[in-house]
Amino acid sequence: MSQNRKEDGMAEVVVIGGGPGGYVAAMKLAMNGKKTILVERDQIGGTCLNRGCIPTKALMHCSEVLETIRHSERSGICVDSWHVDRQKVDAYKNEVVEKLSGGVAWLLKKRGVQVIRGTAVFTGERQLKITLPGGEEQYLSPQWVIIATGSESALPPIEGINGKHVMTSTEALDVTDLPQNLVIIGGGVIGLEIGSIYSRFGVKTTILEALPELLPSADREAVQVLQDAVGRTIQIQTGAKVNAIRDFGDEKKVCYEVDGTAREITAQKVLVCVGRKPNTRELGLDRAGVAVSDRGYILVNECCETTAKHVYAIGDVNGRTLLAHAASAQGILVSEKICGRDAEVNINLIPSCIYTRPELAYVGKTEEDLKKAHIPYRVGRFPLNANGKALSMDEPEGFVKILIGKPYGEILGAHLVGARATDLIAELALAINAECTVEELIHTVHAHPTISEAVFEAAELAYFGQTVHVI
Numbered sequence: 001m002s003q004n005r006k007e008d009g010m011a012e013v014v015v016i017g018g019g020p021g022g023y024v025a026a027m028k029l030a031m032n033g034k035k036t037i038l039v040e041r042d043q044i045g046g047t048c049l050n051r052g053c054i055p056t057k058a059l060m061h062c063s064e065v066l067e068t069i070r071h072s073e074r075s076g077i078c079v080d081s082w083h084v085d086r087q088k089v090d091a092y093k094n095e096v097v098e099k100l101s102g103g104v105a106w107l108l109k110k111r112g113v114q115v116i117r118g119t120a121v122f123t124g125e126r127q128l129k130i131t132l133p134g135g136e137e138q139y140l141s142p143q144w145v146i147i148a149t150g151s152e153s154a155l156p157p158i159e160g161i162n163g164k165h166v167m168t169s170t171e172a173l174d175v176t177d178l179p180q181n182l183v184i185i186g187g188g189v190i191g192l193e194i195g196s197i198y199s200r201f202g203v204k205t206t207i208l209e210a211l212p213e214l215l216p217s218a219d220r221e222a223v224q225v226l227q228d229a230v231g232r233t234i235q236i237q238t239g240a241k242v243n244a245i246r247d248f249g250d251e252k253k254v255c256y257e258v259d260g261t262a263r264e265i266t267a268q269k270v271l272v273c274v275g276r277k278p279n280t281r282e283l284g285l286d287r288a289g290v291a292v293s294d295r296g297y298i299l300v301n302e303c304c305e306t307t308a309k310h311v312y313a314i315g316d317v318n319g320r321t322l323l324a325h326a327a328s329a330q331g332i333l334v335s336e337k338i339c340g341r342d343a344e345v346n347i348n349l350i351p352s353c354i355y356t357r358p359e360l361a362y363v364g365k366t367e368e369d370l371k372k373a374h375i376p377y378r379v380g381r382f383p384l385n386a387n388g389k390a391l392s393m394d395e396p397e398g399f400v401k402i403l404i405g406k407p408y409g410e411i412l413g414a415h416l417v418g419a420r421a422t423d424l425i426a427e428l429a430l431a432i433n434a435e436c437t438v439e440e441l442i443h444t445v446h447a448h449p450t451i452s453e454a455v456f457e458a459a460e461l462a463y464f465g466q467t468v469h470v471i
C-alpha cells in the first residue's frame, strides 16, 4: 500500500468532473441532502466556463461592440476615433471567466459539496483512487458515482496537424496575438463562432469544411441565411478535404482537395475544429465494469446509467449531445434518480444555438426529418424585416419558422435565424415540451415591440396561412 495513502473518505455520491454536467449534479444532490464529493483535476467549470461557451461569448460580445462602432454612422452616431486594445479584450474575457468559475466554486462550498482537487481513477466497482496535486492518494467507496469528465478537441490524422501555429479552440481564445490571416479547418459551430470573432477583429479568415453543406442537422433555409451573412466577411469553402498542413516560410500552407482537384491556401495560423473526443482514457473504466463505444464514449441508457450498477455518465463523455445545457439537464435527471424521485426533465428535447450574427437556434424536428418520417405538417415562416423591433435594431435579416402537425396543430419544430434567436428558442422548447398546440401559442399575448412577435406571427401563418404584418 502507498505510504501517501489517506484515510478513506465517506461520501454517498462522488461526481468526477466539475463542468456544467458535474457541478450541477453535485449541487442538486447536496441540496437534497446527499453527502457529495466533487473531484476535479483542473478548474471548476470545465470546458464550458474556462475554455468554451463563456470565454467565446465574452469575445463575441467584444467583437460585436467593434462591429457596432464600425457601422454606427448609419444610426447617426459618428465615432471619430477608436482602436482595439487586445490586452484589455483578453482581460475582459478572463474577468468574466474568473467571476463565473469563482461563483460556482463559492456556490459548491455554500451548498456543502466537498471539492477535491485531484485526478480520479477506478480501482474496482465504485472504488476510486484520487491522486492529489502533491502525489498523495485518497480512496473513496461511494454508493453512487457520476462520471462527468467531458471531452477534448479531436485532431484528425492529417499531416502536420501537430505543427507550430496550428491551434485548437483553446489556444484560439487568446486574442492578444492575432494573425493577419487564419484558415479554419471545420465549418461546424466552433469554426463559425471563432471565425466570426476573428474576422471582426480584422483577421482575413477562410473556413474549409469537408461536407458539401454547413451544419447538416439544421434547417436548410436558415443555414442559407446564416451562410450568406457570415460569407460576407469569411471565405467559406465547402466540400474541402484537407490532407496536409505544411510549413511555408513563416506561414502555414494548407493543402486540400475540392471535387478531386488539389488546392492550397497559406495563412499565419490554422485553427482545427473538427469535433471532440471523450475524456475516458486513464479512468480505469474496465475495472469498474463501465463499457465504452468504439469511439470511446461511455455507453448509457435513456437514464444515463452505464453498464455498471450505480455508475452514471452524463454530458459529453456519453456522446449523446455535446452541449453544456444537455450535460446540465442530464445532471439534474441523474441527481433526481439518485434521490429516489421520478425525473421529469426531458433530456431528449435539446435546443441548439449558434452565436453568429445572425444567430441560429432550433429545437424539435426539421422539415427534412418530417419528410423522411412521412409526417404531414404545415409551415409558418415570418420574416424579421416585417418585425418592428428587428428593424429598429437594424437587424432585419432572418426569420422565424414554425412547423406544426396536421391535423391537430401540435408544434413539431422551430427554426429561428436572426437577432435574439438564441433567447427566443426557449419559448418554443417549452411549447413542444408542454405539448402545446399552435392555437395556444397564438392565444398567448406577445409584448410589443419585441422579436417574440415574430414567433406569434409565424404561428399564425402556420395555422391560418395569414397574419397581419405580411401579405
Ligand code: NAD
Pocket (backbone or CB within 6 Å): 053, 156, 185, 186, 187, 188, 189, 190, 191, 193, 208, 209, 210, 211, 215, 240, 241, 242, 273, 274, 275, 276, 322, 323, 352, 353, 354, 355
Ligand atoms: P462540429 O461537430 O460542430 O463541427 C465539425 C465540422 O468539421 C463538421 O462540419 C465536419 O464535417 C467538419 N470536418 C470534420 N473533419 C474535417 C476535415 N478533415 N476537414 C474539414 N472539415 C472537417 O464540431 P466543433 O465545431 O469542433 O464543435 C465541437 C463541439 O462543441 C460540438 O459538439 C458543438 O456542438 C460544441 N459547441 C457548441 C457550441 C454552441 O452550442 N454554441 C459552441 C461551440 C462548440
